[in-house]
Amino acid sequence: MKVSRRGNVPPFFVMEVMRAAFARERAGLEVLHLEVGQPSTGAPAAVLEAAKAALDADKLGYTDALGIPPLREAIARWYRDRYGVAVPAERIAVTTGSSGAFQLGFLAAFDPGDRVAMASPSYPAYRHTLTAIGVEPVELPTGPEHRFQPTVALLEALDTPVQGLIVASPANPTGTMLSREDLNELAGWCSxxxxxxxSDEIYHGLTYGTEAVTAAEVSPGALVVNSFSKYFSMTGWRLGWMVVPDDLIRSVECLAQNLFISAPTLSQMAAVAAFGCTSELDAHVARYARNRDRLLRELPRAGFTRLAPADGAFYIYADVGDMTDDSEAFCRRLLDDTGIAATPGVDFDPARGRRFVRFSFAGSEDTIAEAARRLIAWRAQA
Incomplete structure (x- = not known):
């Protein structure tokens, strides 16, 4: 029987690492989770209370495909208050996580055979989702000289035109960010x-001394994706949103009606309360900042000296080319020898990722401190 080629995409290797880590835990062995981009904290208290109230009311039927009005209005206020940008609630689409947003956005904006550029390294689901819908990912090899971000020069060096550009600031896996000037230049080139x-903005709110700029400010034609998973600490609630340009809103709505019906109703009702929880959430960011400082201080003591600038998010991307040419095997040894789970760079850069490893510092301070101690001891024995 026929099997579609759409599923012939590489696995998400971080999930493979997590599987090995969970197997180790089931065997009774300790694991320090530095592999997964997930806050170690739960949802804010007010969100939990709102969810309990929604459950008690038992009004959890389908919603409008673009989301419940109170949540869309709260997101619009978020852009006004946080960024000083007027975004009508009618242009907000609430989605099943940022993953649902990318699927809807890519389907609405691009046709099979189109080409979409992005930095390499970058979040692997960009490539895999585009490939599954018949759109060609075009990788722009970036390095420290580009701060691991796309540039107009890299775009102009392409032999064949592209129809799309994905930017991420802060970026996964590097944590690097685009300045307002850089984002303006890229937006101008696109226009x-x-x-x-x-614009993938799911790590907005998780920055360390550098201002995050939304593409909604610089480009009315940009698709802007965000999520409740990272800053709002709500990964399992599977809720995200898009700021959708006027020319795509009806397409996104029709696609959402057919593919998802609506985002999870309980999550939507609870998430309205999330925007009043910034004090609690900013305390998490302060902890991430302490974890970041610790790793930036301790990783060089373990021999990890070539690190991407971690301006935001909760990752450090380390060049381990002087230690290995096989980051998958390196991460397996690291887990077996120390109990530290980390992600090989092949997830983010198929061509050069065998010499990179990503460490997440989203965990507790005790976890990060112990991981740093074990890394230093492990490398001392190498």
Missing amino acids: ANGVRMV
Whole structure:
């Protein structure tokens, strides 16, 4: 029987690492989780209370495909209050996580055979989702000289035109960010060349001394994706949103009606309360900042000296080319020898990722401190 080629995409290797880590835990052995991009904290208290109230009311039927009005309005206020940008609630689409947003956005903006550029390294689901819908990912090899971000020069060096550009600031796996000037330059190039910008902003709120700029400020034609998973500490609630340009809103709505019906109703009702929880959430960010400082201080003592600038998110991307040319095997040894789970760079850069490893510092301070101690001891024995 026929099997579609759409599923012929690489696995998400971090999930493979998590499987090995969970197997180790089932065997009664300790694991320090530095592999997963997930806050170690739960949802804010007010969100939990709102969810309990929604359950008690038992009004959890389908919603409008673009989301419940109170949540769309709360998101619009978030852009006004946080960024000083007027975004009508009518242009907000609530989605099943940022993953649902990317699927809807890519389907609405691009046709099979189109080409979409992105930095390499980058979040692997960009490539895999585009590939599954017949759109060609075009990787822009970036390095420290580009701060691991796309540039107009890299785009202009392409032999064949592209129809889209994905930007991420802060980025996964590097944590690097685009300045307002850089984002403006990329947005201007996209506008001049008829290229749709897609801005992944799911790590907004998780920054360390650098201002995060939304593409909604610089490009009215950009698709802007965000999520409740990272800053709002609600990964399992599977809730995200998009700021959708006027010319795509009806397409996104029709696709959402057919593919998802609506985002999870309980999550939507609870998430309205999340925007009043910034004091609690900013305390998490302060902890991430302490974890980041510790790793930036301790990793060089373990021999990890070539690190991407971790301006935001909760990752450090380390060049381990002087230690190994096989980051998958390196991460397996690291887990077996120390109990530390980390993610090999092949997830983010198929061509050069065998010499990179990503460490997440989203865990507790005790976890990060113990991981640093074990890394230093492990490398001392190498």
